Amino acid sequence: MSTAAPTAPAVVARTGGRVTQANVVRSEWTKLWSLRSTRWSLAVAVVAMIGLAVGISAVQMSRWASTSAQDKAVYDSIDVGVGGYHLAQLAIGVLGVLAISGEYATGMIRSSFMAVPKRLPVLWAKLAVYCSVVFALMLVATFVAFFATQAIVAGHHVQHGIGDPHALRAVVGTALFLTVLGALGLGLGALVRNTAGGIAAFVGLLFVLPGITALLPHSTADAVNPYLPLNAGFTITTSTFEDSHHLSTFGGFAVFCAYTLIVIVVASVRLVRRDA
Amino acid sequence: MIEIEHVTKRYGEKVAVDDLSFVVRPGIVTGFLGPNGAGKSTTMRMILGLDEPTTGTVRVNGRAYRDLEAPLHEIGAMLEARAIHTGRSAFHHLLAMAQTHGIGRARVDEVIDLVGLGSVARKRAGGFSMGMGQRLGIASALLADPRTVILDEPVNGLDPEGILWIRNLLKRLAAEGRTVFLSSHLMSEMALTAEHLIIVGRGRLIADTTVEEVVAQASADGVVRVRSPAAASLRDTLVGQAGVTVASPERDLLEVRGVAAGRIGELAALQGVALYELTPVRASLEDAYMRLTGDAVEYRTGERPATAVDARVEVAA
Incomplete structure (x- = not known):
C-alpha cells in the first residue's frame, strides 16, 4: 500500500518543452538513421545509381567497334548516365514503405502517437526527412553517375556535357523522380499500415500495372499507358521521350506527383481517424 | 487526474468497454483490475488517445489527450504490447521520443541509468529479454518526468527479480507523489502497491473502491x-x-x-x-477479487476459477 499523501505532486517536469513540428522532424531524423535498413537501402540505391551507369557504359564502350550503326545512332549517354534509377527506385520505394509500416509492425507507432497525439506532424516529419535525404543523396549520386558515364564514353565521342539540351534536367529530374517515388512509398506504407501489403501495393502500382495494360487492346493501352504512374514519372528522367507514347516532360511528372499526393492525402485522413 | 465518463468502445460486434466511468485521482496508486479481456488495455489506449471511444469522453488533466501540448510531460505510459521498434537501440528509441518534446540527451542517459540498461543501451531492442524490454518501457514512460504514470501489466512475464524491481519502482513513484495507474489481473500485486481499486469485468465497472474496503467486505462473512x-x-x-x-x-x-x-x-x-x-x-484479496469477478471472467475453463483454498494469504486480524 502506498503511504504517499495525495498532496500536490513533488515532481515537476525539469527539461524539455512542447511538441513542435521542428521537434518531430528532429525525432524522425533520429529514427530514420538509427535503423540498419535505412543505411542498407540507401547504400544500395547509391551503388545502383552509379554502378549501373558505369558498368553498362564500360561494357558498351568495349564493344563499340562491333555495335551496329543503328544502335550507335540511338545511343544516348544522358539516359545511360542517369539510368541507374531503374534499380535504385526499388530500394527507395521499399524503404519509404518501411519508414512507416515498420512502426506498425513493431508497435513503435503507439510510442510515436503517444508522443505526438495529433499524429499528422509525424507523417509530415517522416515525409520531410525522407524526401530531403533521398533528394540530397540521389542528386549527388546521379551527378556522379552522369559525369562518370561521360568520362567513360568520351573516348568514342558520344559524351554529353551537363550544359547540353536535357542533360541537367535529366540529372536533377532523376533525383526529383526518386524523391517523389520515396514519398509515394511512404504514403502507401501509411495507407496500408503493413509492410508486406505496402510493398505489394508499391510494386503492383508501379511494376505490375503496365503488364496488365499490355493485355488490353492496343488502342486502349495506348490511351492508358502514358498515365500509368511509372510511365508518367519517367518523363522527367530521360532525354528521349519525345513521342506520342508519353506525356510531356513536366506534364508527366506532374501526373506522377498528383498520384503521390492523392495517396498521401488519403493516408493522412486514415491516420487521424483510425485507432492505432 | 484521469476522468473516464460513460465510455463505450466497440470493435465491430464486440463490446470491449461498456459504459465505463471512473476517475483516477492524483497522487495515489490506483489499481486497474480485471480478468484478461476485461477491457483494461483498451481503456488505457483510449486514455492515451490511441483508440477513440465509440461514445463517451476521456480527459487527462481536464483535456483530451490529443489536445495536450506536451503529453509525455503529463502522462508517461508503458503499454502491455511492446511499442518499440525492434531494429533500433534503446538509446535511439529514447532519444527519438525525447526529441519530440525537445528533451535533451542528458535526460535520456539519466533514464537509461535509472532503469539499469546502461550496458545494453546501444544494442538493438529486438534482442532484449522480456525483463529488459520492460525496463525500456519504463524508461520511455519516465522519460519526460511525467506527473502521471500508466503501466499496463508491468509484472507480466517477469522473473522474480524483475517483479521485485517493479514493485520497488512503484513504491518510489508513489512516494514521489506521482499519480500511478496500474493494471493487472493479479489481485496480489495490487495489494502490495495500490491504494484505490477500479475493478472491471467484461468491459463494465464492478467496483470503484479501496483495497481496505474490498478486504473488509470479504472478511465480513469471514x-x-x-x-x-x-x-x-x-x-x-x-x-x-x-x-x-x-x-x-x-x-x-x-x-x-x-x-x-x-x-x-x-x-x-x-x-x-x-x-x-x-x-x-481474513479473506485474502484474491478471494475477494474472485468473488467480485467470478461472473465476469470471459475466458473460463470448465470449472470455476480456483478460489483461495490453494492460494490463500492468511492475515491474522
Whole structure:
C-alpha cells in the first residue's frame, strides 16, 4: 500500500518543452538513421545509381567497334548516365514503405502517437526527412553517375556535357523522380499500415500495372499507358521521350506527383481517424 | 487526474468497454483490475488517445489527450504490447521520443541509468529479454518526468527479480507523489502497491473502491478457524447458535462462519473446552477479487476459477 499523501505532486517536469513540428522532424531524423535498413537501402540505391551507369557504359564502350550503326545512332549517354534509377527506385520505394509500416509492425507507432497525439506532424516529419535525404543523396549520386558515364564514353565521342539540351534536367529530374517515388512509398506504407501489403501495393502500382495494360487492346493501352504512374514519372528522367507514347516532360511528372499526393492525402485522413 | 465518463468502445460486434466511468485521482496508486479481456488495455489506449471511444469522453488533466501540448510531460505510459521498434537501440528509441518534446540527451542517459540498461543501451531492442524490454518501457514512460504514470501489466512475464524491481519502482513513484495507474489481473500485486481499486469485468465497472474496503467486505462473512481436542462437542454447541455454519475439514479442526472469534472463545470457556487455536481468517484479496469477478471472467475453463483454498494469504486480524 502506498503511504504517499495525495498532496500536490513533488515532481515537476525539469527539461524539455512542447511538441513542435521542428521537434518531430528532429525525432524522425533520429529514427530514420538509427535503423540498419535505412543505411542498407540507401547504400544500395547509391551503388545502383552509379554502378549501373558505369558498368553498362564500360561494357558498351568495349564493344563499340562491333555495335551496329543503328544502335550507335540511338545511343544516348544522358539516359545511360542517369539510368541507374531503374534499380535504385526499388530500394527507395521499399524503404519509404518501411519508414512507416515498420512502426506498425513493431508497435513503435503507439510510442510515436503517444508522443505526438495529433499524429499528422509525424507523417509530415517522416515525409520531410525522407524526401530531403533521398533528394540530397540521389542528386549527388546521379551527378556522379552522369559525369562518370561521360568520362567513360568520351573516348568514342558520344559524351554529353551537363550544359547540353536535357542533360541537367535529366540529372536533377532523376533525383526529383526518386524523391517523389520515396514519398509515394511512404504514403502507401501509411495507407496500408503493413509492410508486406505496402510493398505489394508499391510494386503492383508501379511494376505490375503496365503488364496488365499490355493485355488490353492496343488502342486502349495506348490511351492508358502514358498515365500509368511509372510511365508518367519517367518523363522527367530521360532525354528521349519525345513521342506520342508519353506525356510531356513536366506534364508527366506532374501526373506522377498528383498520384503521390492523392495517396498521401488519403493516408493522412486514415491516420487521424483510425485507432492505432 | 484521469476522468473516464460513460465510455463505450466497440470493435465491430464486440463490446470491449461498456459504459465505463471512473476517475483516477492524483497522487495515489490506483489499481486497474480485471480478468484478461476485461477491457483494461483498451481503456488505457483510449486514455492515451490511441483508440477513440465509440461514445463517451476521456480527459487527462481536464483535456483530451490529443489536445495536450506536451503529453509525455503529463502522462508517461508503458503499454502491455511492446511499442518499440525492434531494429533500433534503446538509446535511439529514447532519444527519438525525447526529441519530440525537445528533451535533451542528458535526460535520456539519466533514464537509461535509472532503469539499469546502461550496458545494453546501444544494442538493438529486438534482442532484449522480456525483463529488459520492460525496463525500456519504463524508461520511455519516465522519460519526460511525467506527473502521471500508466503501466499496463508491468509484472507480466517477469522473473522474480524483475517483479521485485517493479514493485520497488512503484513504491518510489508513489512516494514521489506521482499519480500511478496500474493494471493487472493479479489481485496480489495490487495489494502490495495500490491504494484505490477500479475493478472491471467484461468491459463494465464492478467496483470503484479501496483495497481496505474490498478486504473488509470479504472478511465480513469471514471464517474463524478453531482447533480443539474436543472439536466434536464444540461443534454441537456452535451449530445450535443462530446463523452459524460449521465445517470440519479435519477431526480436531473446525471452520466456523457467522460468529465472531471472541464469542467462540467464550462458548468454549463456558463448556470447559480447551482451544489450541482460534484464528479469524481474513479473506485474502484474491478471494475477494474472485468473488467480485467470478461472473465476469470471459475466458473460463470448465470449472470455476480456483478460489483461495490453494492460494490463500492468511492475515491474522
